[in-house]
Amino acid sequence: MKDAATVPLVLAMDAEMALLEHVGGKGASLARLVKAGLPVPPGFHVTTEAYRCFVSENGLQEEILAAVATINSEQPATLEESAKRIGHLFMQGTMPKSIERAICQAYAELGGSQLAVAVRSSATAEDLPEQSFAGQQESYLNIRGEAAVVEAVKRCWASLWTARALGYRAHHAIAPEDVALAVVVQQLVNAEAAGIMFTANPLTGSREQVVINAAWGLGEAIVGGQVTPDTFIFEKASRAISEQQINDKRVMTVQTTTGTREEPVPGERRTQTALTPEQALELAQLGMRIEALYAQPTDVEWALHDGCFYIVQARPITTLHAHEARFEEWNDSLSGDYLWTNGNVGEAVPDVMTPCTWSLIKIFIADTMEPLHLTEHKPVGNIGGHFYLNLSITASLAALAGMNQKQFARISEGIFGRIPEGLEVPGLPLSRWRLLKALVPVAIRLKKRVRLNQKRLPAFIAAAPARCEELQAKIRNVVSSQELLALWRDEITPFFRECCHMLEAGARRDGNALALIRRDLGKLVDEEEANALFSGLSVGQNHLASLGLLLGLAQLERGEIDRETFARTYGHRGPHEFEVSLPRPAEDPTWIESQLAGLREAPLDVNALLARQKVVQAAAWERLRQRYPRKAAALRRRVDRAAAAAHDREAARSEIIRVFWVLRTFVLRVGELTGKGEDLFFLSIEEILALLGGDEVALATVPTRRATYERYSALPPLPALIRGHFDPFKWAADPRRRSDAFDERGQTVPASQTITGFPGAAGIVEGRARVVVSPEEGDQLQPGEILVTTQTNVGWTPLFPRAAAVVTDVGAPLSHAAIVARELGIPAVVGCGNATMRLHSGDWLRVDGGKGTVEVL
Known part of the structure; x- marks a missing residue:
């Protein structure tokens, strides 16, 4: 310390x-x-x-x-x-x-x-x-x-x-x-009007209302009780003022040359409203942002000067009755008219997040997605506890480059999945100049930082595992709260941010190269041949990190490595690897045993699958060389470069997940030192640090947040695309709901009679469907069945050798399911939208991975 x-x-x-x-x-x-x-x-x-x-x-x-x-x-x-x-x-x-x-x-x-x-x-x-x-x-x-x-x-x-x-x-x-x-x-804000705002109704205890008190001048007249302020009641659900009471405001606090004084309000202003309805709405929305920051109702002191609001103070309200605080609302779709997607990010973070995990992911995102200073438009959101990206921001920036909606949809589908026809991407209500002003300085700084970090990336990947082990040992040996706080400040935070920047560097290295190569290959060969050319990247020791867990389990099963080596090398990867409240595979021996049992049931072992695919890939490249000798050589060089970039990107991602294990270790140690245990996963990291410093205010929110977490966890998987204001409970109760896309405007995206998605990995297979909701239900998948699920991540890969084919609701050609299926030579159709709702376990299916279709026979 x-x-x-x-x-x-x-x-x-x-x-x-x-x-x-x-x-x-x-x-x-x-x-x-x-x-x-x-x-x-x-x-x-x-x-x-x-x-x-x-x-x-x-x-x-x-x-x-x-x-x-x-x-x-x-x-x-x-x-x-x-x-x-x-x-x-x-x-x-x-x-x-x-x-x-x-x-x-x-x-x-x-x-x-x-x-x-x-x-x-x-x-x-x-x-x-x-x-x-x-x-x-x-x-x-x-x-x-x-x-x-x-x-x-x-x-x-x-x-x-x-x-x-x-x-x-x-x-x-x-x-x-x-x-x-x-x-x-x-x-000092020379306020024209000021007052107090409560993000829950202090009289009724309702969390669904914001109450604003407003009067002329500085706020001291309200705080001191010298004036009866105007009152506005704002309904959070409808985002409208439901009630306003304009009072006779007789006095106000004003500045003088030597301080402040109370003076009478001029007669004509006494009964005039201190805020216009538009200003009251703007202020209430600020209050909701503050409440989201604290994750509980807050008492806010504010001032208005020259048309701009300033927040003078905000503190949690501790006087509302505990029994009234049943649930919090985790729903950033209410922040405006945007198109949200959890394509790609939903694979990495598929679960309902605890408040601790969400706060860490926001730090991660803030450091890897350079802020554009568009603070009124969130680049990421929490909807029903799930991680979403604001696609409207991306689309608005793409429009600066001259892209229309169709062009943007075509470019983005390789990463985020297909945007169905009829589902518009609303742009930001900002001028071209405002967007350029935000983008250009950031782009310049980002380019310089990424170029520097790409040079450092190989050394970082090599050193990160040992550094994580060192930090975990230090955390476990800390004996005081102040020492742990100093360790967070001086060592953990800098390393976490370094990891974030390294993943950013890896992600931006030839980020769209594979998509462009696929496009060019599509002009020369069919989809099945293109898949074969793209596979085989994980043969030998230089495998993709996304296959590491599967390969490590196979090595453990064959006796090539022991348990300790497996835990140190691969034990940080798993189905819930970003959720810090859940144990890693290295912490859960029963998980390892169940995966080994599943591998023993697979028709072919992992090495055999990879070797088979290596033969398929070599034959495909030979055919391409015979047909297009000059183009084949150039394409092979491009594929090799893209493969190297993919290895670095996956390795950097693996290390950021290892760091999340360090963060989990930190929170568990705070729980031990403070005696608060695993309750801390229902606090943000900022609140946990405050607790280490002696501030226990946020602990009062734990029961409410735990109940909120359980309430959202009981819902079915949310749509991959959400347009506008979305009520997850109303959606879940609708038997006609769609699981692929939600549009607040009520425009239903037409459903095709044939289930279609992206060609993920070529091949045609017929077999029995097995719909699996979570990897914990993976033992239901029998060898030779077709795995049907919402989406997959590294934690699902031990199931792949047992599957005859893979079908997912969410995904794109470069998503986890597609990449791993290609490497193993397993047919896959990804990004089908609502396959899990239209298909049932026991259905006999024909999966065509080359065409991207699934038929019920």
Whole structure:
């Protein structure tokens, strides 16, 4: 752990170290909002280290404790006497030059010598569960000039020891030695209107409503109860204002040259609405974003200036009755009219995600998908607990290159799957200039970063397994929360982000080369021949990482490696490899045994399948050389380059999954040290780090989130494509639902009488269907049956040698099922849309992998 002296006296608003113990509850909350891209006035934190430095250099600690010791709970006057004594100590204390310089420098960088700021106390003990919005310390508004700011900071520190604060802490049994005070300094918003917003109705407890209070001027008149504000009630489901009450707002708080004052509202404005309906809607949507960030109802202080909203503070509401908080809503489809897809990403993350996993994936996505600063449009979403990509953003950027909808659909289908005819991709409501302004700087930075990391990729892939083992050992040996927090900050986070960038580099290396080669081969040979030319990439030791788990199990079965070697090399891969709440195969011996038993039942072993496909591939290349000698040589070079890129991409992905095992180890260790166990998987990683720092507020949400997780997990697999606002429970209850695509406009995508998809791997097979919902049901698949499922990932590959063919709802020519099936020479049709709903176990099928068709005979 780092020495406390290394904590800066002043921190930037969004600094990594802006945690509860350093910047207090208010400061940590603001830091979280800034990091999420929410509109927060600029400012800085004066840390608890500065407070302790002031107390130490002025020799105050012993005198403070002596004064507190004289308090008698049966004699209230002793509170006032102690408070007066301690307050005098602070005001007579000398501000250390190091603190004064740090504050003055940060204030100057904020905007100038006479910039108006708000100076607010931020305590480390006032924001504990059941103590929300205690407001025991002071805030000072419209402070101008360096000397005034420094003096206001000192007054905030002194307010930690007022009679009210002393009594409050005594009542809640908070020891005086445990408290310290940080201070938040922010540019003051000269608000035309301000108020408070509750993302749940505080009167009824309803989580389906947002309640907004609004009045003229600064928000202090509302907080202090001097004015009756306007009230707006916003319905989350319909996204409309259902009720508004415009009140007589007699007074308002305004700025003066020396601070603030209350003054009468001019007569004609007293009964005018402080917000237009459009502004109330905009503010309510901001509130929903904040609620999603905290994953629980929040109490938000806001201000309006020059048509723009600013968030001054946000904290979880802890006063709603627990029995009313039955479920949370995990549904980013409500954020706007977009086309969402879980094609490709749904293979990697097929499960309903716990809040912990989702928060880690968002970090991963933020680091691998360079932010476009389009904060009002989410690039990724959580719909019913499932991971989706916002295809509308991709389509809007493609339109900049001149692509129309049909061209975009044709290009994207190789990665995300087919977009059915009639299902439009709504674009972003942004001008071409706005998109260009967002894209160009990012593209330049991204190109430079990817080029650099592609050079480093081979060394990273070689070193990553040992580094992961080292980090896991360090995590298991940590004995204190603070030591674990330091390990996260100093070693785990940098390595996690490095892994994210390496996967980005691997994914962008000849990313569309295979698709282009397939297109060119299609001009020369049929689909079956093209599949043969594309197979055989995993022969010998240089196999694709996506086949590693299967090959490792085969080696283990033949006695070529022992259990320990298997666990270290392949044990991080499995059917739920991104979900940190679930054990890896290396942690679950029963899973390994069941897979070995399945391999023994397969008609051919893995090596035989690969060897057979190698012969097929060699013969196909010889035929191509005979027909097109010059083109064959050029195509072979292109295929070899693309194969090398595919190996790197799959290897980088394997290592990011290994890192997710490290992250799982970290969360489990936090659970051990705090005594909270596996409840922590229902917190975000930010909340887990806050817990390590002593902030337990989020623990109150665990029962609700667990119930929400179980509720979404009970639903059938959601559609691969979702257009507009989607209610997963209403959809699941509809017997006529489609599992491939949902369109809010009610335009049903026509269903063909023949099940069609993408040709995944060539070959024609007849056999009995076996519909398998999850890999845990894989033992139902009998040798020679046709595997029908929603989608597959690495965890499904041990089932492939038993299958006569593979049929999936979700997928594309470059998806996992298609790649592995080609390598093993197993016919496959992928991206069929709703095969699992139209086919039943026992149906006799003909699968034509070359044409991409499935028939019921």
